[in-house]
Amino acid sequence: MTETLADAVRSVTADAGALAMKRWRTDFRRWEKSPGNPVCEVDLEVDHLLRQRLGALLPDAGWLSEETKDDASRLAATRIWVVDPIDGTRDYIRGREGWAVSVALIERGQPVVGVLDAPARGEHWHAENGKGAYRGVQRIMASDHATLSGARVPAEHLPKADRDFTTVYKPNSIALRIAMVAAGDADLVATLRWGNEWDIAAAVLIAREAGAAVTDALGQPLAFNSPEAHAFGVLATAPAIHDAARERLAARSVLAKGAAPAPGG
Known part of the structure; x- marks a missing residue:
């Protein structure tokens, strides 16, 4: 390139x-x-x-x-x-x-x-x-935040299970929320639903190049230009907390995926 x-x-x-x-x-x-x-x-x-x-x-x-x-x-x-x-x-x-x-x-x-x-x-x-x-x-570089507790999340409200997180400003754009993780302005962004590749493709590279950890909601690698152009959620975090975030969200992610078949499926 x-x-x-x-x-x-x-x-x-x-x-x-x-x-x-x-x-x-x-x-x-x-x-x-x-x-x-x-x-x-x-x-x-x-x-x-x-x-x-x-x-x-x-x-x-x-x-x-x-x-x-x-x-x-x-x-x-x-x-x-x-x-x-x-x-x-x-x-x-x-x-x-x-x-x-x-x-x-x-x-x-x-x-x-x-x-x-x-x-x-x-x-x-x-x-x-x-x-x-x-x-x-x-x-820009992702933050070095090392524990789930206190992780900054762009959100207006948090579920009871995640009240140990800290809310920060939430733009409507998921791409900007992922970019906040890339810049160290947030520590964790997660969506637990089917989404469109165009929403996240640019931001995923920005986050990766900034040292953030980025996968789908289940912790699987993301790839683009798929037939349906969808991915099951996104999990973008400071690198040290990605495994812990995936573990906390695992049951919710599996339940959400089972309740919402892939678009076009």
Whole structure:
């Protein structure tokens, strides 16, 4: 992966963020794709910009985006863009800051470039495989927190079993919550449900390159460009507490997976 390509991806993502920022807190159309699944016209505008600009960088790469009809031909591609034009659309629509443009380049199932642009927060995150993770020009590292007790979790409320955790600010964007772990601003993020690859692909690389431990909710390795483009949750933590977090959540994860069959299954 060349530095030139990574820089170009950062530039494209920043332009997409600027477009979203220009429309933020203005009057735009919004609706629900399904109950509880909001979308707005800005999602589609940003998606169009990203597809045109990223497609020009790598014409042979496949495409997977929340706002584009899936094309099974992506499964044969060695490289694929995995994109969420606005991760955290709910916050975007409500005029809150917890949203980001998320772009990842996947090679043979793993992210090799990941970029998050969060202009409402004044943040630009990026990582390249083997080259570290950055917020702006500052290299970031996951925290050295070593016990589950006191672990900082982006959450509004905690279950009774997890009241020994400490809550910190929770953006709607799961990508930004994972990035908080990467930067040492949080120690643990967990989702125990089926989710979409585009929500986490860029953030997973940023967290890995920052030294965080990242798996699915069951502690299994994550891979991308799967036929259904789904993963069962995510568990991103400071490295020293990942095993303990997985053990605490194991029974809940198994129960949740059993109660919710894989989408498309």
